[in-house]
Amino acid sequence: MTISPMSLGDLFDRWFKLIGKTWLRNLILSVIILGPAALVLAICLDFGFSQLSGIADYGASDFEEGNLPLLFEFLAWLFFGLILFSLGTVGATIAITSVSCAEMSDKPLSWQDALQSAFSLPFLKLLVQYLLQGLGFGLLVGIPYALIIAGIASESVGLGLFGGFLLMALIPGVIYLAINFAFIVPATVWENESIIGGFRRSWDLVRGNWWRTFGILILMSLVVSFAISIIMTPLYIIVLWDFFQGYFEMFRSLGNGEPDSSIARDMIASFGFAFGVINAIASIAQIIVTPLYVVVMYFDLRARKGEFPQPAAATPAPIG
């Protein structure tokens, strides 16, 4: 396998070609893995938003008797759906990363084989890695936030300002760490690194190339988000048709000076399942391209570290 360090144009070219070669397998994998989780999330959202719309049936005076349990039920459904969906996302990311890494190494992997890898040991390792990352980033951002809130609560300007400055100072730190740990998924999935080994490996790969990695990852994520927003804009209208109908109806009723609360209730009730479906489509569209640029960058960084044999330089022609 020969992979040379890539220029920006080469990286995009490799990424788009990789999408072209793997999109069908990645789509099958994401639909199989993420589809059921997305469906459950959509059903949870449907139940949840139906409960939420019921709040409009209660008057403001009976909030504690009627609304609070409904609100908790909504949050419980939402939490359950989100947990399941997050687990599905981790599984799909592993499977798609496996397919992409195999393709980059000229050893194509079928979707069936990739599916088997989705919920094996790397799944648990990645789950722990994500939890550790979430905890770390949560603490980094959470502590200054807690100081700001404490400052406001105790009416201490100094404490609040200190929290604010700390937050501003820590944001670059969070970005710095996020870029350094951007390659833990391919490191763990493809090189079978341990939980901590995955963090270390990603850090080593980025070392010396931080700004370049940062710039390219930002650029590629911008391209993905723009492409997805183009595709999703008409889909939003199609899937959320009932919701938008209600929205315009409410607009008219407000314009007439006779607001009708039942329209808002119907809008909320129709939102849950449709939003779940649109979220599933957006997530599937995102997941079949996003891990791929991480993989391409991962191989580029490995090539920059001299990990792949390079083709022998052409022998110069004898002079004379």
Place this chain on the structure above:
Amino acid sequence: MFLNGSWERSTRSLNTAALLGLLGIGILYFNAQSVLAAIAVFVTQFTVESPDLSGGYLQRLLENIRHLANPLRSAVVVSQYLFMLLPALVLVRHWHSTDIPRYIRLARAPVAEILLALLATLMIIPSANFIADELVRQLGVPRMLMEINAELFTSRNPAEFLWLVFVVCISPALCEEIFFRGFIQRTFERTVGWKSVVLVGVIFGLFHFNPLGLIPLSILGMLFGYFFYRSRSLLPPMVAHFANNFLAVYFLYKPEEGSAMTFESMPLWLVGVTLPVGIIALLLYERTTR
């Protein structure tokens, strides 16, 4: 050598060039336009006296849009030239060829082709508008919102009309055609042939970020792409694009204050009459460009 750009000398895919150009310029254009629009609105709010707002909130919104229409139009026109046309030309020159006019096919076309393209477009516009009107009707979009949306394209005196012709008709016909047809479709065409017409037509529809206008805009995009593909010249799609936008500006011209702006749906009989003529014009175009 005609194809002497950096992309042509590499082993990279031409589809990547087209996609990267499309998405890169798209990101630049929409973000720059938003920033310019925000600046224009900000400056206007502080330099021009705001209108006396009265009436319901929709009426106040309409008055506000009228007040801000010209700054917003300026932002659109500046961003079209600076962040769509210019980057497209730079990328064509850098990636594909220093002979830009030849690459983007900025060439003459027979008058018959241009006239047929014009006729086909004018005859297909009612069908495209009928679809858009039907979607608006099904969704129940309030008439007032449609009027607010149309305000940016409405002129009330000859000077404003001419300014709108430049902003809404000439500039998109030039900038969007060079970008979508001359650069993107031309590059896709080299790998996927006629399918580039459909592909870039749909992309053209999607790029307007107008979900209810997606189908009619895609139809028009495919039509302009078809003219470009068949005639090997940018002129027919430019003229057709100009004519489509000019019709909208012309019908929204209100020289007398208070003259009613009508938002009636496109009558089905008009579609029934014009669509067959449009199809015949397309068939004639096919024969003429054979």
